[in-house]
Amino acid sequence: MNYEDDSLLISSYQDGNEDALQTLIEKYKGRIYSFIYSKVLDRDVTEDIFQDTFVKVILTLKGGKYNDEGKFLPWVMRIAHNLTIDYFRLNKRFNVIHESSNYSEDYNIFDYIGVMDECSETKIIKDQIDCDLKKLVKQLPDDQREVLELRIFKDLSFKEIAEETDVSINTALGRMRYALINLRKVIENNNIILTVD
Structure with a gap:
């Protein structure tokens, strides 16, 4: 390779x-x-x-x-x-x-x-990130926001999301992809710096 x-x-x-x-x-x-x-x-x-x-x-x-x-x-x-x-x-x-x-x-x-084991400091940081992310997600189109919320906040599988939203798995995956692209734009427009491990 x-x-x-x-x-x-x-x-x-x-x-x-x-x-x-x-x-x-x-x-x-x-x-x-x-x-x-x-x-x-x-x-x-x-x-x-x-x-x-x-x-x-x-x-x-x-x-x-x-x-x-x-x-x-x-x-x-x-x-x-x-x-x-x-x-x-x-x-x-x-x-x-x-x-x-x-x-x-x-x-x-x-x-x-x-x-x-998850220390309380880590939990506080994760809770704050979740809170901030939820605010950003609200700026997405409804269909993309729905898929993102079901995946990230409700931890549903893409199969479950497809059933919940009455679309195919490929459509759910596509909406997730566009949600991430648009979320990136929202993050850039708001000058937010994300650190991902």
Whole structure:
């Protein structure tokens, strides 16, 4: 894999070429998707975490917060890893490793120890970010705002969002994509600086 190509695609995307991100997604989708699935063992959950991973990627790239060191894939994998841990924390359940199952060297019990701990300072910061984000989201068109709120604030899967809003999954995903593009414009117009881990 050519990491120099990744840098060119990232620059192109940051310059407004939306197709460049699609090329990056297609290039690494298999590896990222397989990694997430190996942890959660559920295709719907894997799809949701995969989509959320690229939501973070988009916000970071468009916010100019990405430092390109030729390590795009490891960076995206770390985001996917952190979102997978968040999934287990929110659902208060963990992978069970049976003797008969295939043991993955990627699995590390220490990744999961302590994920239930969340200091009060972190909670306060997250609550403030949620509050600020809700104000920004209100500036979006109704159909885009609805999808974004259902995904971020109600934690529905895209399948559930499609059923709730009576549209196809592709339409729900499309609305989410446009919601993020428009949200970026709102953020830029208000000179808001976002820091995404």
